[in-house]
Amino acid sequence: MNEPIIDQNLLAYILSLFGIPGNAAADTGNLRSEPSSAQPDWRLRTARSIIRFMDRMPDGFLIYHADPAAKIIYANLALLHICQCDSPEDFRKLTGNSFQGFVHPDDGNTTEQSIRNQITQNRSGPDYITYRIKRKDGAVRWIEDYRHLIRTDTGGELFFVFINDATEKNEFLQKEWALQRQIDRYHAEMKLINQEYLRRLEVIEGLSIHYESILYADLELDIIQPYRLSNRTTLQFENTNKPRSFSWYISNYVNVWVHPEDRKSVTEQTSPEYIRRKLSAQNTFYLNYKVIKDSEIQYLQLRIVNVTGSSQVSQIVMGYRRVDDEIRKEMEQKRLLEEALTNANLAITAKNTFLSNMSHDMRTPLNAIFGFTALARGNLYDQTSLEYYLNKISSSGEQLLDLIDKVLEIAWTGSDDIHITETKCNLTEILETVSHAYLTLAEEKNITITSDTSGLTHCDICSDQDKLERFLSYLTHNAVKYTPKGGHITIRATELNTLPNDHAVYQFAVEDNGIGISPEFMERIYEPFEREKNTTYSGVIGTGLGLTIVKNIVTAMGGTIDVKSAIGKGTRFTVTLRLKTQVHPVSFNMSTDDTIAYLTGHKILLVEDNEINLEIETAILEGMGFHVDTAENGRIAVEMIKKAAPDEYALVLMDIQMPVMNGRQAARAIRGLKNNNLARIPIIALSADAFESDKRKSIESGMDAHLPKPIDIPVLLETIAKTIQMHKYLYGDA
Known part of the structure; x- marks a missing residue:
């Protein structure tokens, strides 16, 4: 033992x-x-x-x-x-x-x-x-x-x-500790899962904020469970969160809420077969439909999402939301698109009409030019016939140029390129200029033109003289064209009332006793390319662009235009503008004869790179008795001005597009000369660039005026006179 x-x-x-x-x-x-x-x-x-x-x-x-x-x-x-x-x-x-x-x-x-x-x-x-x-x-x-x-x-x-x-006890404790660690990990994981669950609920709640009802459905089990209910879906669940039969819910919801027009489509698109077919190819789809509530039609969208997580579609989430604003915006956008399409078609039709008219209106003067040119060549020794043919060629050329000018003008007046440049001007002179411009055309039809400024208190204003003359010219030209023989036209300017800060309200009226305008055409009178009767039927040459240009100019000047007309009695166009009055008016009254007399004692520097244009312009100027020096580009012109005596040249006629140095660069160089008498010499641009932006660029480069080619002699002389008078006013006789 x-x-x-x-x-x-x-x-x-x-x-x-x-x-x-x-x-x-x-x-x-x-x-x-x-x-x-x-x-x-x-x-x-x-x-x-x-x-x-x-x-x-x-x-x-x-x-x-x-x-x-x-x-x-x-x-x-x-x-x-x-x-x-x-x-x-x-x-x-x-x-x-x-x-x-x-x-x-x-x-x-x-x-x-x-x-x-x-x-x-x-x-x-x-x-x-x-x-x-x-x-x-x-x-x-x-x-x-x-x-x-x-x-x-x-x-x-x-x-x-x-x-x-204590081995068994220790092993038990180890197992107990291991189990406790597992329990602790489980609790930690459950806490994380719970936090993630709550976070997902918050995310779902945030993402679904616009959805009034959210439901979960199992197509295999034919059950539907509410997550969030609206007053529409609450009735189907009897104010509880208990699940119901999916097929029963769909049938009941459609019959109770969906508009009769949409019941068939909603029933088809919410059937299990349709849902499985759609979600087998994509994760989600939606359908829009109408519902009736309180006798009011509302628009709803039902979005169905596949949450099964496998190829067999069974579990889905259904979200309902109001889309009234979206549908209305969509309908409004559709309406605007349809309206835009209609307008585009109308524009195409109008443009086709315009091109048809233009084709005729351009061919008419071209045929005349070619025909009368051939006749002139055959009658070179018949002075009377030759002069007649040349006059016809000139008239046809002017007609063709007028068509081209209007096409270009409608382009810039209809864009953002139009600018208002205020200068001192006189309304009496403007009305007289416009009326005189059409006297010859009016006299051919025995039409009288009267300008009336008796209603003005302040004749001297600060405004864009060119644009005032333009819209008055277009209105007067139309009046002459559509007034029969023996008619009468009045161009009237009236000052309605004076405003603070040296401003006043002015009205400009062009009135005739012509054929008048029909009420139907009045609705589209300012549309481009529109004419009440085409050129062939009416016998009046035109493009249908004049009134569009007038409307664009008046709008750019901050004014309004109104028209009153009666068939067979006549038409009155009235333009209302707010203009600045002059405190110290300046009167320019140099006559054409005075201008020619002044220029004959000085030379004109003509700057032009095109040989043909140079030859024509030189001949015209010398034919008027002027002494002309020429330069083929801007650099040569600057050197000639540098070497000239202070009073050698009366003015410079400057082309714009030239090699070596263009006209605007040359103008800046001249304005930068040290000799003030040479630096402030009058410079007038002569260019085929006729847009408003081209004119503005010329003025900004230091030129005094901008005239389009070909040269209009009366306009050139008038512009030269005004430019010289302004220089005399600003700088004296020196």
Whole structure:
């Protein structure tokens, strides 16, 4: 039978520990057997009883010295069993009969540190540590160690240690801890899942803010579950969130809410078969339809989304939202597109009509030019016939040029290229200029033209004289064309009322007693290319652009135009403008004869790169008695001005598009000369560039005026006169 590990000094230690008096050196032979004497020492019996008690303890018990050697004094049978030792010799061999040998090497440091702390702190209470041991069979076991430090008189300091094999307990705790960690991870994951779920709900709520109803449906199970309900869908679920039959819900919803016109299409597009077919090719689709609420038609959109996550479409989400504004905008956009298409078609028709008229109107003067040219060549020696033919050629050329000018003018007046340039001008002179321009044409039809400025308080104004004359000219020209022989035309300017800051409201009226305008045509009178009767039928040559140009000019000047007409009685066009009045008016009254007389004493510098134009223009100017010097580009012209005497040249007639240096560059160079008398010489542009932007660029480059080619002699003389008078006013006779 196994015996415990017992040190022979154990009896003395026990007797000392329990305070039993006696000789520690007494016989300690076989501590577990009775003494041989008839009357055994009661101390020995007590010691043996204590040892037998320790032997029978169910848990391990160990006593060892609390010194560096840690020699084991006693180990009971239960401890030997824990270590799987069959004898005390096996235990001594396993442990080296020391506590250090008893503890697993990997746990030696922590165990030793705990023991050292107990000795240092001199604690009287028990200490508890756990560590591993290695059994005889090599198995590693976990030990629970409850120890107490005992100080004896004979044995010094001893550790009394109660030992329990806690391997199963530790494994259970490890499993419990692992399970707890799993539980903690599960709780953490559930928390994250819950947070993600809430976040997704917030995202869904945010994304679906415009949807009044959101429902989840399973087509396989034929159920539909509400997520959010509107007053329309609430009735189908009886104010609860309980699921209903999908097929029943669709049928009931369609019959209760959907407009009769849309019930068939909505029923078809919400059937499981249709939904599966649509969602098999795309993740979502929608349908728009009408509903009736409170006798009012509303527009709804139902969007259906596949949320199955597999190829077999089963689970869907349905969202309902109001789309009244979108549908109305779509309908309005459709209406605008249809209107734009209609207008485009009308514009195409009008343009085709215009091209048809233009083709005739352009061919007519061209045929005349070619025909009369051929006749002129055949009658070179018949002065009377030749002069007649040349006049016809000239008239046809003017007619053709007028057509081209109007086509160009409609382009710039209808764009953003039109600008208003205010200069000092006189309304009486403007009306007289316009009326005089059409006297010859009017006299051919025995028509009288009267200009009336009696209603003006301030005749001198600051405005765009060119544009005033233009719209009055177009209106007067129309009046002459459509007034029969013996008619009368009045051009009237009236000042209605004076405004603050030297401004006044003016009305310009052109009135005739001609054929009048029909009410039907009045509605489109300002549309481009429109004519009440085409050229062929009416016998009046025209393009249908004049009134469009007038309207564009008046609008650009910030004014309004009104027309009143009666068939067979006549027409009156009235233009209302807000114009600035002159505080110190300047009167320019140089006559054509004065202009010619002034120029004959000076030279004109003609700058032109085209040889044909140079030859024609030189001949015209010299034919009027002027002395002409020429330059073929802007650089030569600048050098000639530099070398000229201060009063050598009266003015410069400058072409624009030239090689080496163009006309505008040359004008800037001249204005930059150091000699002021040379730098401020009058410069008038002569160019085929006739757009408003071209004129503006010429003025900005330093020129005084801009005239289109071909040269109109009366207009040229008038422009020269005004330019020279302005220079005299600004700079004196010098």
